[in-house]
Amino acid sequence: QGEIPSLYKVLKNDFLVGAAVNPMTLNSQKEFIVKHFNSLTSENNMKFENLQPEEGNFTFDHADDLVAFAKHNEMNVRGHTLVWHNQTPDWVFDNKNGGITDRQTLLERMKNHIVTVMERYKGQINSWDVVNEAIADNGTQLLRDSKWKQIIGDDFIDKAFEFAHMADPGAELFYNDYNESDPEKREKIYTMTKGLIERGVPIHGIGLQAHWNLSNPSLDHIREAIERYASLGLKLHITEMDVSVFSFEDKRTDLKAPTAEMAAEQTQRYKNLFELLREYSDVISSVTFWGVADNYTWLDDFPVRGRKNWPLLFDRDLKPKQSFWEVVDL
Numbered sequence: 001q002g003e004i005p006s007l008y009k010v011l012k013n014d015f016l017v018g019a020a021v022n023p024m025t026l027n028s029q030k031e032f033i034v035k036h037f038n039s040l041t042s043e044n045n046m047k048f049e050n051l052q053p054e055e056g057n058f059t060f061d062h063a064d065d066l067v068a069f070a071k072h073n074e075m076n077v078r079g080h081t082l083v084w085h086n087q088t089p090d091w092v093f094d095n096k097n098g099g100i101t102d103r104q105t106l107l108e109r110m111k112n113h114i115v116t117v118m119e120r121y122k123g124q125i126n127s128w129d130v131v132n133e134a135i136a137d138n139g140t141q142l143l144r145d146s147k148w149k150q151i152i153g154d155d156f157i158d159k160a161f162e163f164a165h166m167a168d169p170g171a172e173l174f175y176n177d178y179n180e181s182d183p184e185k186r187e188k189i190y191t192m193t194k195g196l197i198e199r200g201v202p203i204h205g206i207g208l209q210a211h212w213n214l215s216n217p218s219l220d221h222i223r224e225a226i227e228r229y230a231s232l233g234l235k236l237h238i239t240e241m242d243v244s245v246f247s248f249e250d251k252r253t254d255l256k257a258p259t260a261e262m263a264a265e266q267t268q269r270y271k272n273l274f275e276l277l278r279e280y281s282d283v284i285s286s287v288t289f290w291g292v293a294d295n296y297t298w299l300d301d302f303p304v305r306g307r308k309n310w311p312l313l314f315d316r317d318l319k320p321k322q323s324f325w326e327v328v329d330l
């Protein structure tokens, strides 16, 4: 590994460089992770269903392992995620006799989860995705019609941030979402977060998930989104970056490796993307990949289950791809 530069050291003057890890990837490639990244996100083990699977039963082992590893290696940790419509256990929304719970009860459950989790990691997890993916993807309505919204009301977002700030006043609190550079969704995210700011809700940043592909979103749309969000005076984190070799609509399952043209396009794409992100390093303080290397990515099962993808800077053998060299040689 001598001649291969450290990814985070090359980008040290621009932003933190992170990776989402799970117990398997963390425990099987520790040295590699420490070499290239100075920030970690738990891919699944800090989600509601994994931290509090039953009411009052908190299961922190995997989260503790990740935080301890990060502390030992002087790495930053992003907390992901406290309030989300996915990967949240049914008990959270149920009442005792099989119906749905009420606003007050759900607010108490939300507060207890947020405070218990954030107090445990106070001073160790410096930024949290307090709310994930609350914006509606299509139609004119602003918010996704989630159980959080249905039971509490539109102010569930305000409350989540208020509880989080009470729990750890030193933590940077983020709203996180995908398709964040699509102009229509961008304007919804902008409108929602502008409202939070106007109501005095403690929010410090916006997380752009950046689940992108070879052509979408355009560099112009990404630039416009960065500038729009930054105009709110908020910090920006790129929170879940990967560059799929397939467009969302392309469900083909015949490839055992990216085609030569896919690889070439991905190399050019990563070069263009990091030129743009570095141009905005004054407002972007962290760039996290949703995975370490192509040996494991959530895209191997999304949107097509069992279909291999190759979206990251390192190949399945942890070797730098041409994309890596484009990024470090900028």
Ligand SMILES: Oc1ccccc1CN[C@@H]1C=C[C@@H](O)[C@H](O)[C@H]1O
Pocket (backbone or CB within 6 Å): 043, 044, 132, 178, 209, 211, 240, 298
């Ligand atoms: O790109 C998407 C398209 C549709 C739904 C969700 C997403 C992204 N959603 C992300 C992906 C993986 C999960 O592990 C993350 O927690 C989640 O934030």
